[in-house]
Amino acid sequence: MNVLGLCAGRPDGNTEIMMKEAFMAIEEMCGAQCRLVRVQETTINTCVGCESCMVNHLKGNWDFRCVHKNGSDHFYFIEQLMREADAIIVSSPAYNLLPTGQMIKLLNKMHASGNYRDMVEKENKIGAAFSIGGTDWTNFTLNVCKMIAMELAGSYEALVDAVHFDFMPSRGAVLLEDDVLKRMRQFGETIAAALTAKEKGEKLSYAGTPGVCPDCHGNLLEIRADGVYCPQCLTKAKLQIVDEELRVEFTREAIARNRWSIWGKRLHDDNIRKGHKKAAEGKDQIRERMKKYVDYERAVTLPEILPE
Numbered sequence: 001m002n003v004l005g006l007c008a009g010r011p012d013g014n015t016e017i018m019m020k021e022a023f024m025a026i027e028e029m030c031g032a033q034c035r036l037v038r039v040q041e042t043t044i045n046t047c048v049g050c051e052s053c054m055v056n057h058l059k060g061n062w063d064f065r066c067v068h069k070n071g072s073d074h075f076y077f078i079e080q081l082m083r084e085a086d087a088i089i090v091s092s093p094a095y096n097l098l099p100t101g102q103m104i105k106l107l108n109k110m111h112a113s114g115n116y117r118d119m120v121e122k123e124n125k126i127g128a129a130f131s132i133g134g135t136d137w138t139n140f141t142l143n144v145c146k147m148i149a150m151e152l153a154g155s156y157e158a159l160v161d162a163v164h165f166d167f168m169p170s171r172g173a174v175l176l177e178d179d180v181l182k183r184m185r186q187f188g189e190t191i192a193a194a195l196t197a198k199e200k201g202e203k204l205s206y207a208g209t210p211g212v213c214p215d216c217h218g219n220l221l222e223i224r225a226d227g228v229y230c231p232q233c234l235t236k237a238k239l240q241i242v243d244e245e246l247r248v249e250f251t252r253e254a255i256a257r258n259r260w261s262i263w264g265k266r267l268h269d270d271n272i273r274k275g276h277k278k279a280a281e282g283k284d285q286i287r288e289r290m291k292k293y294v295d296y297e298r299a300v301t302l303p304e305i306l307p308e
């Protein structure tokens with residue numbers, strides 16, 4: 001068995017120490033091989049939005065990868081580690097309330113991952129996520145790490161643990177927090193137990209911090225013109241005030257129509273197809289109208305980058 005830890009913290013920083021604490025528990029409990037990728041040290045080409053991968057994959061051409069060829073960055077190396085993994089842990093410190101930009105860059109690049117999505121949807125991997133912050137300015141960090149873990153594992157049902165800790169600013173600060181290290185050991189034990197359960201064909205359960213949304217365990221709500229939604233999985237919520245307390249309810253029907261359900265993903269793929277079809281049909285008009293904006297050139301010329 002194989003566990004992959006994607007860690008967007010500093011080398012030997014808090015996130016990495018926490019990941020290693022979980023790894024030690026996993027190795028002791030079930031002997032799985034644990035590998036850590038220092039995401040911040042990777043080179044990942046910026047997705048240029050050419051959409052070649054999306055268009056090809058929507059046509060079922062899974063062999064098409066990316067205009068950035070294998071070997072020009074670390075993406076395919078990491079993707080191969082993901083393919084080999086039975087469990088994937090996504091972890092990041094808060095950078096401006098979010099996971100690090102490099103972690104998001106890796107997620108952006110997943111569009112180029114051939115049949116990875118198809119493969120993990122058919123057979124989920126085990127997923128888990130954790131995050132930390134130097135203060136408590138961390139609103140989106142765990143939610144986004146969970147979303148990334150869900151994409152890499154195949155579904156929110158595949159998530160077995162997720163936890164966040166605030167107020168750990170300096171490198172090594174976590175080493176003063178016995179409770180945090182204890183929780184990370186537990187995190188590892190949960191993953192080891194899930195690996196064993198999955199091998200036996202048993203159902204997995206979620207042991208992480210409960211969220212407001214029963215579907216993705218997220219703790220955010222978004223107010224739209226037609227109601228309140230979980231912004232991660234787009235499940236519509238019913239809100240009530242009972243005894244001066246806010247109650248959030250998600251109906252079975254709403255959960256079944258969340259964006260990551262088979263229904264939701266099909267709708268999304270159809271919407272992409274529809275959008276491309278409309279643009280293809282109107283390509284002459286687009287070309288004609290485009291001239292005005294191409295001629296209106298205001299982009300600055302970027303200076304040459306000098307070696308450090």
Ligand SMILES: Cc1cc2nc3c(=O)[nH]c(=O)nc-3n(C[C@H](O)[C@H](O)[C@H](O)COP(=O)(O)O)c2cc1C
Nearest residue numbers: 009010013014015093094095096097133134135137
């Ligand atoms: C660019 C940058 C942005 C940061 N933004 C936040 C933030 O929004 N909220 C927060 O709580 N901590 C923030 N931090 C602090 C880190 O989350 C904190 O130092 C953490 O311990 C780093 O984890 P590591 O030791 O695993 O690298 C930021 C740090 C950096 C370098």
